[in-house]
Amino acid sequence: QVQPVESGGGLVQAGDSLRLSCAAAERTFSAFAGGWFRQAPGKEREFVAAISWSGGSTYYGDPVKGRFTISRDNAKNTVYLQMNSLKPEDTAVYYCAAGQVVPKPKSWESYDYWGQGTQVTVSS
Numbered sequence: 001q002v003q004p005v006e007s008g009g010g011l012v013q014a015g016d017s018l019r020l021s022c023a024a025a026e027r028t029f030s031a032f033a034g035g036w037f038r039q040a041p042g043k044e045r046e047f048v049a050a051i052s053w054s055g056g057s058t059y060y061g062d063p064v065k066g067r068f069t070i071s072r073d074n075a076k077n078t079v080y081l082q083m084n085s086l087k088p089e090d091t092a093v094y095y096c097a098a099g100q101v102v103p104k105p106k107s108w109e110s111y112d113y114w115g116q117g118t119q120v121t122v123s124s
Contacts, residue, residue, distance in 0.1 A: 001026070002024045004029070012122055014123065017082070020096075032113075033098065034053075034070070035048075035105060036094060038095065039093050047106040052105075053074075055072050055074075067084050069082040091122050092120060093118065097113065
């Protein structure tokens with residue numbers, strides 16, 4: 001069992017960058033696949049990005065391809081989401097998720113553990 005904790009959210013302007021972090025105290029976190037999802041008010045949870053436990057495989061949602069980059073540092077038990085060229089439509093609560101067996105990385109149902117979320121607001 002792991003408890004992901006997100007950080008790094010905030011209020012930025014369109015075109016700015018932010019880096020979100022997802023850390024867990026448990027060393028086993030390095031053996032889990034990691035994912036980022038987001039949810040805007042009145043909208044369904046949306047897949048953003050995912051990464052395998054080794055970092056060798058990454059996946060992205062269409063709205064963020066070419067702008068966001070997911071990475072991880074297993075020595076620090078942390079998964080990152082670098083967000084560049086932010087747009088107002090990126091405004092949402094961003095959630096980190098972790099799973100040991102993730103058959104469908106883009107599906108939130110594949111993940112077992114979730115953080116509390118961090119707010120990202122992009123002003124125009």
